[in-house]
Amino acid sequence: MARNLSQGTIIILDVGRNVNTKEENEKSFFESAKACTARILERKILSQGKNLVGVILLGSKTTNNNMAKQYDGAFKHIEVLSEMQSPTWNMIRKLPEKPSETRGDWFDALIVAADYYKNGIGGVKFGSKKIILITNFKRKSSFDPDSVEEVLNGFKEEGYEVDIIGPDIYSKENDSEATELARQFVEATDGATSTLDSIMKYELLFHRKKMVNASPWNVDLSIGPNIKIPVSTYIKLKDEPVVKNWQKAVKDPVTSASSTSEAVDRKKEYINPEDQSIVKVEDKIQGYHYGQAIIPFTDSDKTMLYQPGEKCLSVYGFTHADNISWQNLNGDGLSYVFARKGDKNAQKAIRCLVECLHELNLVGIVRKVHNNNNAPKMFVLMPVIDTNNYVCLSIIALCYKEEIKQMSFPATNLKKYACSAEQVNAFKDLINAMDLTQAYDDTYDDKEAFPIAECVSPAAQYVLDCIAFRAQNPGEPLPKPREEIMSLFQVPPLLEENAKKPIEKIKSLFTLNKVEVKKRKNKNIILDIDQIQAPLGDFQQFQPDTTDIPNMPKVQLPADNNPDEIHKISTVNPVEDFKELQNKNKPLSELATGMIKAIESLIYNNIDGNYSKALDAMKHLRSEFIKSDPTDYNDWMRKFKTDLAECDKTQVLKLIMDKGISYILKEENSASKYEDELSHEDSQLYENDTIPNTTELTISTDVQNMFDD
Template identity: 55%
Template sequence: MAQKVDQATIIILDIGKNTSNDDKSEKSFFENAIDCTKRIIERKIMSQGKDLLGILLLGSKKSKNNLAEQCPGDFKRIELFIDLETPSWKMIRDLPTAPTTAKGDWFDALIVAADYFKNCFSGYKTQNRRIILMTNFESSSKLDESQFERVLNGFKEEDFQVDVIGYDIYTDTYKYDDVGYIRRLVDGTNGVSALFDDTMRYLVFHKRRHINPMPWNVDLCIGPNIKIPVSSYIRIKDESVVKSWTKAVRDPVTGSASTTEAASKKTWYINPENKDVIKSPELIKGFHYGQELIPFLDVDKTLLYNSGSKSLTVYGFTDAKRVQWHNLNGDGLSYIFGRKGDKKAQEAVRILVECLMESNLVGIVRRVYNNGNAPRMYVLMPVIDSNDYVCLSMAGICFKEEIKYMAFPQIEKVTCNKEQVDAFKDLIKAMDLTNAYNDDYDDNEAFPIAETISPSIQYVLDCIAFRAMNPGKPLPPPRKDIMMLFKVPELIEKNTVDIVDKLKTLFVLKKVEVKKRNKQVVANNDEMVSSSKTDESIVNDLPKVDLPVSSKSVKIKSIGTVDPVNDYKALKELGKPKKDLISEMTNAIESLFHSNLDGHCTKALDAMKVLRTESIVGDPSDYNNWLRNLKIELLNRKKDDVIELIKQKQLNYIIKDENILSKYDSNDGDESQFYEMDTAPNFTETDISTEVNDFFNDM
């Protein structure tokens, strides 16, 4: 079965002596033709269409074509450089770099291209066969009227299209008489003719391949009894610049990439306990829920939610004012029409659209694209175009969790006088994009809707093309043509200068200083002393900085984990009871140990040192009892390194040598305590029923 292609194109590229130019100040015809050919190939590659491209070299030193082999001595200096194939970057790299010293017959080249289409091009099915001729016609062709008529009739029968790029064939005077023949050939095959400048302006931006829209056919259900056969077409859709990438492996020796080689990957499932490899039948799929692994067996699949088959069901109708722009998710827009060929369905859609328009209502629908797809909620809005274009537009609706509510400060009500209002009206008129250019341009409108090109997409495609041709060079900045899309039209910029100056005089703005929020930082005694000795006159000459805040000016209510030592000292000066201070201090230390944000527990150990020093002076029992419970908890959490740090910093229990109120001796204080922790304390699992233990084990 023949493979279908969108278009098959043969470019006849003249590289003969007649295309060179002795004047080095301007580009020669050969250079312009090569640049245009590169751009055509690049456009076809980026469009990712089903096109085939071939290149014939006119004026080549070789005579390589089918007719030259059949008719020796004829069709000379015409080389079939590249057969019809999918456009690639290699085509651009292999193009000639300099013209030759030979000349060829452009009319013979057209016959060779037509013969290739007819006799050598097989295995493909296409309706559009195109021949592009790039020559300056300075090498005349030897043909007569009868020969030309036969060729013209043959081109018409085979539906060939002949285009000429680089030469104006529609001028009144020709340098050579045979140019009149190519004009008749272009007109007879419905071809086009353009200069290099016009062609390059047309090819300046990348263009995607045109794809015929595919309908999504479904029944629009309204209630249990109404079903309207409709077709949905995508109007707007956010898509990636390049949908699919071909993976290649780079050879580290040669630096070249290969698409036929790949790195092999193999997955092994190993039991961490005995290091055995688990075979596939023994695997059980599961999901992570936090840090727990939840197994998911085949029998659990019956409990999954089933959205049902393909459907489009109306849930109800609501006032159009209730669906604002921020309620739509911007995931695309579709148009819904009555099913093609079904007049009753088309009439039902028209009646529904007119009813929604008259009642100022919109429909809320549930859409399931296909079996197994999750349902989505959409809004149906009526659309009536001036050209008798009646349909429903469908856009997605955000769920409650997707809507972000933002609070803005209230704006004071300002009354403007007539002069100020008129100035703003003049500014709006001057910035009218529909009249942004002079009559010198084809269209006066700037950035027209549905015609403005995306700069980001163009730059991404430019980078892909540059990287394909220059794999080792850094990416260039956006070219001038892309940056022009960001500039304000000159006419608008010129018209708004005087109006903006007038608005500056009518509205006198006052600069508002935003007050920065002062961070509550408690300074130590040394910082407070140094700040009090600072010369006020010197400070006024220095840049504005945030000076340390005095502890008296900051209201500290409890000991936190940011600076527990200074918080303890500040609250102690305020006369807070020691029992409360110890309780808050121990809570802060435990939080620091368990979080261990600094990685070394430095802040927690410093706070613990202060607490132990304060406890030596008073009753040490609170510190000792807390330390005992802390070590037990650290052991349960398997934080032996923290216990070792406590011993190294000599922050263990307060013994009798330090305070006679302590019950620990210097010899067996730590030993006896650790012996108690090794035995079963009162609150271990021996006092917990087995039913409770089994309950937690099953969780």
Template identity: 55%
Template sequence: MAPTKIDQGTLIILDIGRNVSKTEGKGEKSFFESARECTARIIERKIISQGKNYLGIILLGSKKSTGDFKYIEVFSELQTPTWQMIRNLPDQPTKAKGNWFDAIIVAANHYMNEVSGVKIMNKKIILMTNFEAASYVDREDIEKVLVGFKESGLEIDVFGPDIYSENNKNEDLELARELVEGTNGTTTTFDFIMKYLLFHKKKVVNPTPWNVDLSIGPNIKIPVSAYIRLKDQPVVKNWLASVRDPVTNTASTTEGIMKNKIFVNSENQSVVEHSEVIKGYCYGQEIIPFSECDKSMLYESGGKSLAVYGFTQEDNITWQCLNGDGLSYVFGQKNDKKAQYAIRCLAECLHELKLVGIVRRVYNNGNAPKMYALMPVIDPNFICLSMVGICFKEDIKSIAFPPLNLKKFATTDEQVDAFKELIKAMDLTKAYDEDEFDDTEAFPIAECVSPSAQYVLDCIAFRAMNPGKPLPPPRDDIMMLFKVPPLIEKRSRDPLEKLKNLFELKKVEVRTRKKQTVPEMDIENVAKSDNNENMDDMPKINLDVYNKPNKVYRVGTIDPIDDFNTLKTEGKPLQELYKEMGEAIENMIFSNFDGNYDNAFKAMLYYRTECVKSDPSYYNNWLREFKMELHDRKKNNILNMFSDRKVDFILKEENDKSTFENADEDSQLYEMETMPTLTEVSISTEVNDMFDEM
């Protein structure tokens, strides 16, 4: 039987002896605490990455011994990393001291003799000790070990002390340097490695190609392979369901809840046999049956294919037309030089002619066809085609906005320069250092991790180690990804203040329609007919006749002019009265069913007369918005009544405070802003009226 292939094997030599128990200063961690934390983080990362890795732990300075090697214990053999390894790590150091060089020999022997049935591609030994316990190793032993490690492919890494420090004259550090350099290993301090282990890493997988023939016309077929470049994927793809035993409080993946699926007739609550059930689809509130014989009428997309439908200008494919869940790169199939040359030639031609290919893709038999755009990728290292999904017509919503080339939207040179200063100040390539020669970019593309994914993985690790406890909030390292770099915040402070002074923004108040309050009706005198035999024995309800209340609180729709005068006499501010008057007129028009708008236009003329006496801006602004709303609802019949009823804007000749010198001045602006169709998806007038009545 062929051995199982393992990508990487890691043996961690963790020093727990007396020499690592001391702390350098008050409140600081000891070497043992830092090494234990680093070991736990390495195990956690390998578990979450779900890679084909083996991991083992050897304790240096343990009370137990392995053969002739004293105070060295194989604490955990090479195996798939588990959460139990972290739980079993020792909490306190011992009083013994072990030889770190002997521990490396034990680790090498464990690789050679104790692991069977697997083939480890990359073998690594991580040593965590402060080298304060002397090893007493001869130079000849080091050379012999190096020769054996090179032949077996072992790599020695040293985490913790700085073995290249010039201040430390320890001879063991020199021996450790020789081992690291002789096996092409790495060395780093705990501070640096913990920053590297700060975020979880994705599982490294070999890309799997999607092989198909790229068809161009009836005669040209190019064997190609499509590789996924970017794809939206869940944080955890496969969840292993388990059931927790309430007695032992342990989870089991071999036990589960037995489920039985039955079909019940909703009319008589009887059980229906599976053979008598016909599948169907819900179309609105109606169920359409779909039998086996109807399957012959289904649309067949055909087998796996990638066919070119044609070519179009690259300007026709905008970002609004792109969709899908990722991006793929298309190459000629491996070991087929003719196909590779053909794809390279096609990509160069598309790039030179500024064209894009439109292809129909069927991933596999029975899958629905999708349309994709083939775009050239010209890179110094390779030339290929990129493939990304495009929308169908019904998926595109064309939204037209009013033109901005009007005088009131014109910007000055000073305003444009202010925005340029802000963009320059918020340059992410110089986010952490003011030195113009040092470009330290913040949030680099393809390197910035997802905060949500990191928090989900943190929660998984926390729940594995702390079952039953509430999940913690996101740690500070994750929350830092949401914050603006301090240097950019400092540089952009002055440009932002300058923009605030140059652009005077007015807060737009969104008007909300208030529900009309209906007076409560008393239900009294429920009586039965006693002496009348022809009357049904039904309760009689006497409703009080509604009378207008003596106290008026706001302008209503029954008699808005009288309500306006009453509230004005009581001293209610004109600003509130004008607003209530406009809302009442709108309700009178939009809620009208008989087509008689006399009362509404009388109230509108009275509203205009009152504003001529005081401030015409209230009426003019309201009338402009009201006309636009009528236009949006396509109530052109009411718009035509404005000129017949002589309802128009208050001009400057009537009141000096008005900004309208001519009645047609605002109508031109109104036409320019409302001429384009705002969207292809239009809402009927009946639907709008329905919402107004709610």
């Protein structure tokens, strides 16, 4: 039995010598054509449509086609690279890396593709047969003018559609005998033509969903006990994942490729937690958690369940449209309700209902049961009138009471929030300046930015790009989003330019003051005396202004006359604290101890991987020791490096070496004993890795005898 497929596609890719011409700072035609072919195949793979695709190389070194076998000396340098099959990533990998030194005839390639449709594949019935020719027409075709009409008639009879990608065949600059013949193929087969730049910039720039025929949900719209209108519901919008079905495979650890013959074997068993025995499926009883208890639910209890009944779409009543706000809407999509196809009475009834609801500004509240015994849901039925296309009803789910979260906000209709007429007009000017329907000038095809139902999802595009990249580069890290995706987040340049003056005016009319929210201090915290770990007499650890312990003596702490005065080096601004304490004539030995503690705290307690503050503090401390005796700094640095190596802080060690803030050398200070840092590091490494000779004396004699035996 033949399979019904929506589309068959054969791509003819020109890889001959004529496509290797490359202009300055531009890609060759071959590179652009190969990228276009890969994008077409990638699009068909990710769309997961039921399509068959084949690839034919024009100008190949070898000749491999059915027509060449029938006619000796004809149809040369045409190779069927990939047989007609569902598109795979391997088809992209098989595309040639560079063009050949031979040339082929594109007219012959079209005949080879048509013959392959007719004789190369059997048992398949195509809904459409498309041939995509990608060439620059720089190779003069040796076609017979007398046979052109016969070939065109054959293409029409078989229902082939010829699409041509390459130079603009309708441009006077490219007018030639070859482009004239190409135009005849496009027009005779109702095909299309485009340049490589145009198709990559517009048609293949983003991934598109596969086109599917909408399947209706047929039901009777019931209004009261006597009115039933046959209707069909179609999904208009629905929240769906980017990739619905993931095909799982086992990765071979040797070849790092997915295995087609192996899979994960999963088995589901029910275990009795009391004795860990396996329970048979027929002995299992369904139950539900109610608090901490499990309530069994037997077959006899099913008779007590609520029965929603058969599938239906019943109108409960009508209400004013203002009673339904967007906060009341729910569900995962929007559907349109049309009268049943072919039923004229139903079409008249639906049109009358839509016009009445629209005129009276009403909506309907309906109860929907999708299939027999499915859970019922409430929906709102709203009129939709499109003067050019259709008149129908839209249906979207409603929230139940427990699903609505009431949130209270302060009133804004107060006198202090009132705006002047000038301020209101300033915002109106900003809104007019940022009108998305006038976002581009005459150099663009369309003036509107981010049009409804045409703007793609950046997240979905990036996910599909990552899937395609991972299929071609399994060992490489994922790339960043490409420029075309990031452009979806940018304000159009024309709007940004138009909005500058209104924004400046708004800034001058509205004075914004930063509001500092003060934290409230709770002075009535009651602590449990049993939870206090300190001795009963030591209450200095508790602040009297934040803690109130009843029936306990309070100690009056001395007040700090100057709370902003710095007493020690903190981790907030270690360099500034060091300088301020240094101005108070604090000795360097005392300052170094506090600075080292701050540096070590900034490094060992770091969680974000940013060590710039610690390195700046280390650099400042090193500069101070260069002016005096560097011995203390070098001794600390030797111990600090050892501790960093034990804590696996190799990144910090590398940063210390790169910043040049390691040991103070003799050339910087004559009191230093280190002449070369690298030689010192090597000697330290040698000392650490060398085992002392006296180690053997610490091993027990019994242990030595055991190893001897």
